[in-house]
Each structure stands twice: as C-alpha cells, then as structure tokens.
Amino acid sequence: MTSDREPATSSEPGLAEILGGRSGAVDAAVPVVAFVVVWLSTDAAGVGSSIRWAAGAAVLAAAVVAGIRLARGDRPRAVLLGLLGVAAAAAVALYTGRAEDFFLLQIVSNMASALVWAVSIVIRWPLLGLVVGGLLGQRTRWRGDPDLVRGYQRASWAWVAQYAVRLAVFLPLYAADQVVWLGIARAVVSPGLVALSVLVSWPLLRTALPADHPGIRHPR
Template sequence: MLGGRGGAVDASVPVVVFVVAWLVADALRAPSAVGWAAAVAVLGGAVVAAVRLGTGTRPRAVIFGLLGVAVAALVALYTGRAVDFFLVQLVSNAASALAWTVSIVIRWPLLGLVVGAALGQGVRWRRDPDLLRGYRRASWVWVGQYVLRVAVFLPLYFADAVAALGIARIGLTWPLIVVCVALSWRVLRRTLPPGHPGLRHPRAAAAARDGR
C-alpha cells in the first residue's frame, strides 16, 4: 500500500532535485530556471526508475511514479512557474480527501477495500458490521491526512514558496503516512468488540449479532 521505505525515497528524490535545481538556476539568473529544474527532476525520476527496475520492482509501479514526475514537470513548464510543479500533488490530495469521504458515506470505505485486497479476502469484510464500522471510522484518519496536506500546501502555493513547498511535500509524505497507519490501526482495533477474531477473519452479520 505504501511502497515501503524505498517508495518514500522514490517520491522524495524528484522533489528535492527540482527545488535544489530551481534555487541554483534562479540564483544564477539562468534564462529558464523552471526548465532546468523540470529537466533535472525528470532525470532524477528516471534514474530512480532505472534503479528500481534493476532491483526487480514491478514495472507498473515504476512507470506510474515516473509518469507523475513527468506530469508535474510539464505543468511547471507550461505555466512557467516553479510552484506549479506541486499543483498536481495539491489537486490529487484534494481529490483523495473527497474520494475517501464519499467512500465512507456510501459504506464502501477505501481502507477496507485496500486491506481486504491485501489480505486476499475481497469484500467479505462488508458482511461483518463490526469490521465495516471499524473501517469507516479508521478511514476518517486518512481523510484527515489529505485535508492536512491541502491546508498546508495551499497557502504556500499561493505565496509562491517553492522551497517551503518542497520541505512540506517531503515532511508530509512518509512521516505523515506512518502516523496515519498507526492511528488508523488503533482506531480500528478499538472499534472491534471484545472477542472479535480480527481483520483476517470477517464474521457474517448474523454471527456478529450473536457475538460468535
């Protein structure tokens, strides 16, 4: 789900090299500081992708990661504003907050779908009212992390604070996800009643009502 520590590094490298390249090019008054920064970011993403492919990482994950960097770079090149390198991230977090909220409201919490797929149990957890309630409550933690990012990114974006956005982008990626995983797990565990067999063993609605 999270890509592990390697995934966190992969996501951070293009951001770091973009910000550093833009700061250097801007300080040197290069004709196209944004162009240089975008090129370096894509190059950094390509190097990371090549390394991951060489270590056996699934090609699809590598391609999606590189595609995200390329799109962000193209947006910045199109507008000519370095801050727009973070626009895709800002929009995707707002969209993710909305998607997770909708999934909770319609009783198909995305956390349940992700964990159910990871455990190979499909959507059997939806027949267990305790698990359904737990996944719904725990999913709000994930809504909160997306909302937090938007709340931090948005004022920095409008202030054209490129370096600060880069720092926030890294600080609110894997460290925040680690906290989010811990909190959502705690919420889920506290929601399940005593005697519940746990995530790996969804109970049918009748069994859950009878306490079996």
Template sequence: MRADEVDERDTHHSDEPDSLAGVLGGWEASVDAALPPVAFVAGWLVAGNSVGWGVAAALAVGVAVAAYRWSRGARPRAVLLGLLGVAVAAVVVLRTGRAADFFLVQLATNAASGLAWIVSIVVRRPLLGIVVGTALRQRGRWRRDPDLLRAYGAASWVWVGQYAVRVGVFGALYAADAVVALAAARAALTWPLVAACVAVSAWVLRRSLPAGHPGFRRPRVEDS
C-alpha cells in the first residue's frame, strides 16, 4: 500500500487549475490588511496632514475589521495579529511624526518574509509546501516525494518575487516620502498581487511535476 492514498477529505477534491487557490484562500485577509493604511492616509489628508488623526482613523478601521472578522468566525490569533500590525505601525509613526513611517513596518515585514522564503527553498523546506501540506493535513508526506519537493521549491520562487516587487515599490515610494502613493500601492499590491501569485505558482507547480504525477494532493511516497 502506498502512503499517497489520502484521507477521505482529500478524495473529494480534484487537481483542477484553481485548486491551489482553494487550499490557500485568505482573500479576505488580504483585503482587510489594505484598509487601515488607506484609512490612515485619508485621516491624515482630511485633518491637514495630521499624523494623530491618521492614526486614529487607522486604529478605528483596524478595530472594526477585527471585530467583523471575529464575528464571522475568524481565528482569534489571525485577528489579533492583524490588529497588532496596525498598532505597531501607529506607534512608529507617532514617535517619528513622519507620515510615510506608517508603512515602514509593512516594508520591513515584506523584506523579512522574502528572505524567509528564500531560506526555506535553500534548506529544502519550501514554505509553499509547508503551508499547503499543513492545510491538507499531509503530515510532511509531501517532503518525502522528491518530485513534489522540487516542484514546491520552484513554485516558492514566485512568492519570493511577490515580496521583491513589494519591497521595490514600497522602498522607492518611502524614500520619496510619497504618502498617498504608498497607500495606493498598498491597496494595489495586496489582493491583486496575491491572486496573481497564487495563479502563477499553481501553474509553476503543475509544470514542474513530471507527467503522470497525481498532483500536490497525493504525494507519491512508499510506506515504510
């Protein structure tokens, strides 16, 4: 018997082109993450470039989004982490008084995330495989499939590219102190970029697997 015989939950899914998007999901979280920065810039502009009013608007929207997601059954940890990000950005900008610094935390986290994805590929623990494998409850079986491990490594580079795009755009706008453009970029490079990244990485994953491979839902691993 082979260990690639998945549990009953997996057998009800097929490796359709959009199946990776179905596993990853998270579109709401991507949209939610863009709302507080936009609210910050709106409050900052309306109040005559007041950092305090911008922070108040961002925190109000952040709390509202967190409360809404909580009421919809989102995981408390995810809700609190999202709110924590807004709070940290608020503290930074209040201390410096420079509106563009509200986006400094986002710039730093994207740079750190890109580096983490690179390291994961180099050490043969690609984060895309960890995320998808955990979601499918594969208990690390995907890592014992050499073809799937290699495919996850290739597809993970797409995610590195996503973070590189953000760091490049945010970094240039931050250096130029372009506050309004930072908010626009924050919105544009959230859900649309994530959606494109999922689609491209799914394509790379499929193309990287050899002909006849059953797909990422069914790692080909012999039982020991």
C-alpha cells in the first residue's frame, strides 16, 4: 500500500531543485550585492558615474556566477536568462540614471507573477500543478484528478501571498529611494519567502487530498 506521506519525501527535493535551491538563492543575490556595494562606495567617495560602475559590477558578477553555474552543470538556458535579467536591470538603471531603478524590473516581475499565479488558480490551471507535473513527468495528467486540482489550487495561494509580501516590502522602499534597503530586501527577503513558500506548499497540498488518495505521483 502506498503511504500517504511517501510523495512528500520524493517531491520536496524536486520542488527545491525547480526553484534553484539554496545555491540558486545565493547566485541571484551576488549581482545585487555587487551593485549596491559598488554604488554605495563610489557615490560616497564622490566618484563620477557611480551608477555605471555599479551596473558594470553587477553584470560582471552575474557573468562570473553564470560561468560557475555552467561549470557545475546547470542548464544553459536558465543560466542565460539569469544573466540577461541582471543585464536588463542594469540597463534600466543606466537609462534612467536612478540607482533604485536597478530593482524596477524585479518589482514589475513580482506584480506580473502575483497576477499570473492568481489567474491560474481561478481558471483551474494552478501553476504549482504545472511545475510539479512537469517535474514528475506527468505533464497535465493531474488535471483529470479533482482532488489534485483542488490541492494545487490551495497550495498555489502560498505563492500568490509571497509575491504580495514582496511588493509590500519593495514598493515603499522604491518610493523612498532606499537603494541599500532594496538590495538587502532583494538578497534576504526574496529567498526567504521562496523557501517559506516551498515549506508551506506541501502541507497545503497534502491536507487537500483525501486519506485514501495515492499521492501526487499517482493522479487518479
């Protein structure tokens, strides 16, 4: 008989891997830290074009991180997207001449993500189901299981909530031009919220399934 708890052990590492895990959180934080540190130091020293120096440092840090990720076997597409994201953020800051705009694309992305996750729940195509289904090789077979659909809908609200919390933190800091605190929030708060969402998603999903359900690996 398949244990009701068996899928938890099997699926949790997969979810963490999809999200990049601890190393992914560190990788994403490095260019942000480089940008803030270089901007703060050059601005305080009165060095001209502090944003250019900071943008260059962020892109350079992202390139180094990309090289390390490729060397350890990460998917080239994911590595390239991460590098392009940093380059785009740096380009926005250079274009506007405002250091806080380095975080603008991240804020817009959080808004869009919150909306997309919420809509996916309403239309009964919860994104968490698509992620887990792809990870487990099920594609969309889980959609034929009403219990799993309901479970993925419930668990997906944790991800909507974490994007809402990010915006509640980022928007006031952005409006107040708090570059340093934006960097701290991006490097610390965002990874923490992702980790919390991974932690919370599983019990929300599991408790939505009836006691006799074979688990997420076995849609019925």
